Amino acid sequence: DGGITQSPKYLFRKEGQNVTLSCEQNLNHDAMYWYRQDPGQGLRLIYYSQIVNDFQKGDIAEGYSVSREKKESFPLTVTSAQKNPTAFYLCASRKYGTSGSIKGETQYFGPGTRLLVL
């Protein structure tokens, strides 16, 4: 987990409500990622950001939004358009390595936020 924090640990959402999950890293990492984890499925990429003020959709971006105003922060908003938001959400970050460096491809994960719908 070290250096990447996610809050809150548990989050409850009411019908029609938008909620925001926080992800902060003090590792000076360049790229940040949001994943969703459901039972019996592999992690799926929601959004990722390679630099400040830029981000790209992942495989399941519908119903989610992100921002990257600071290098250290990459909050995820789960909007009311996401009809099945109950899941474990994981944030990750990665430091770009030197050319050919394998270390530059390792993503480090935060502790996760479990989102439940009331």
Added chain:
Amino acid sequence: KNQVEQSPQSLIILEGKNCTLQCNYTVSPFSNLRWYKQDTGRGPVSLTIMTFSENTKSNGRYTATLDADTKQSSLHITASQLSDSASYICVVSAGGGNKLTFGTGTQLKVEL
């Protein structure tokens, strides 16, 4: 479609015993393969990472192997401990580090 399949889905072993987890992948172009350990309710932690040219990598009691020809990897755990109880996830990168394909994991339980 890029896929990573892991087996078995779950496994129970006695403390002190060894075990081997399997990972088969169809990811192209292949860049590297890594194994993560995920404790319940926590984020995954990287154990090993291997490139095309590496066929074995160790991290303490964990040893990963890679056969790039058959597109198979294994994770061998030696002298298991109760703290090894976790989900072990195989992850394959198609290059660039941004797009990873995750397996569904093997849930390992170590008992007394």
